[in-house]
Amino acid sequence: xxxxxxxxxxxxCKSGTSVKIECRSLDFQATTMxxxxxxxxxxxxxxxxxxxxxxxxxxxxxxxxxxxxNHASLTLSTLTVTSAHPEDSSFYxxxxxxxxxxxxxxxxxxxxRLTVT
Amino acid sequence: QQxxxxxxxxxxVQKGGIPIINCAYENTAFDYFPWYQQFPGKxxxxxxxxxxxxxxxxxxxxxxxxxxxAKQFSLHIMDSQPGDSxxxxxxxxxSGTYKYIFGTxxxxxxxx
Numbered sequence: 001x002x003x004x005x006x007x008x009x010x011x012x013c014k015s016g017t018s019v020k021i022e023c024r025s026l027d028f029q030a031t032t033m034x035x036x037x038x039x040x041x042x043x044x045x046x047x048x049x050x051x052x053x054x055x056x057x058x059x060x061x062x063x064x065x066x067x068x069x070n071h072a073s074l075t076l077s078t079l080t081v082t083s084a085h086p087e088d089s090s091f092y093x094x095x096x097x098x099x100x101x102x103x104x105x106x107x108x109x110x111x112x113r114l115t116v117t
Numbered sequence: 118q119q120x121x122x123x124x125x126x127x128x129x130v131q132k133g134g135i136p137i138i139n140c141a142y143e144n145t146a147f148d149y150f151p152w153y154q155q156f157p158g159k160x161x162x163x164x165x166x167x168x169x170x171x172x173x174x175x176x177x178x179x180x181x182x183x184x185x186x187a188k189q190f191s192l193h194i195m196d197s198q199p200g201d202s203x204x205x206x207x208x209x210x211x212s213g214t215y216k217y218i219f220g221t222x223x224x225x226x227x228x229x
Contacts, residue, residue, distance in 0.1 A: 032215055043206065043219045044161070076118075094159050097215055101167070103149045104215050109159035 004096050011067035013084055014117055021079045021112045023094030029074035030096035034106065035067075038091045050077045068090050084116045119144060121209050122203035123220030130197055131228050138223045139191045147209040151217070152181065152192050164205075165192075169184045197227045 003026040013019050023033055031052050037045040040097055048058045050070050054067035066088075068080040081088055095106040122141045130136045140150075151166035167174045167181045167190065174181045178195040193200055207220040 006160075026150045034216070041222075041224075043221050046216060049216065070163075091158075095160075103166065104210070105151065105163060105166070106217060107163065111158070115157070 002096075002098050002105075004030075004107050004109040005053075006094055006112050008018075008112060009110060009112045010115075012115045012117060015082055015085055018080055019084055019114060020083045021081075021092055021094075021114075023077045023079070023096070023109055025075045025096045028096075028098060029106065030077075030098070031074065032097040033071060033077040034095045034097070035077075035079050036093045036095065038093060044093065045053040047079075062080060081114065084114070088117045089114055089116045119218055121220040122220050123207055123209060123223060125223060126221070127224040127226075129226045129228065132198060133171075134197050134227070136194050136197055136201075136225055136227070137191055138205055138207070139189060140209075140220050141187075141189045142209050142218075143188065144209070144211070145188070146211045147218075148212050150181070150183065150190050150211040151208050151210070152179070153206045153208065153219075156208065192221060194225075197225075199227050199229045202219070202226045 005024045007022045033050045035047045038044050047062045048056045048070050050056045050071040052071045058064050071077040091111050093111040095108040098105045128136050153161035153162045154164050155161040165176045165179045169185050181220040183190045205223045208217040210217050
């Protein structure tokens with residue numbers, strides 16, 4: 001259980017275009033999903049918290065207008081990188097919150113490698 | 118206050134050895150400490166987690182030791198195998214925020 005998928009796994013786009021990344025919880029409903037960014041050989045940086053049916057909460061320093069997050073259903077959250085530039089090239093990973101008897105665990109998707117040329 | 122300090126940055130052990138990865142925190146409000154394993158090009162996978170009311174937890178070959186007074190916790194991998202070669206991240210979380218603060222990661226290599 002607790003499987004999270006992402007699509008696409010890799011995407012290459014030209015500078016100035018927009019890219020949408022999907023994050024789905026496959027076998028459970030996720031009221032809260034998170035979006036992270038990871039640079040090579042570095043840790044995960046939380047970008048935003050996505051709650052179903054409400055606006056996302058962005059971390060300090062993350063541009064809301066550049067990284068649009070929509071959590072329209074209990075199984076799907078999307079991240080749209082608008083007007084992408086080469087510096088947006090990174091590994092984007094989503095996670096979904098799962099409430100267990102012990103705590104609120106996070107299960108991660110496989111990630112999306114974005115390359116902006 | 119919100120940081121989680123992780124060490125070492127990298128670690129090389131022989132097969133069968135017991136690598137130990139350490140994490141330290143300052144925020145006493147943290148009340149959940151998970152460990153994740155990440156292979157190159159993949160998302161992190163939850164390995165094991167502990168609450169501060171427990172000093173040790175074992176799951177298979179993975180053990181977490183927790184020292185509440187020192188605000189430190191560590192991951193031990195028993196009988197390590199080449200397939201354990203990956204990057205390991207510790208994390209900490211506070212009830213109600215649901216947000217994880219991740220350590221900087223440890224790249225482990227287990228030699229055959």
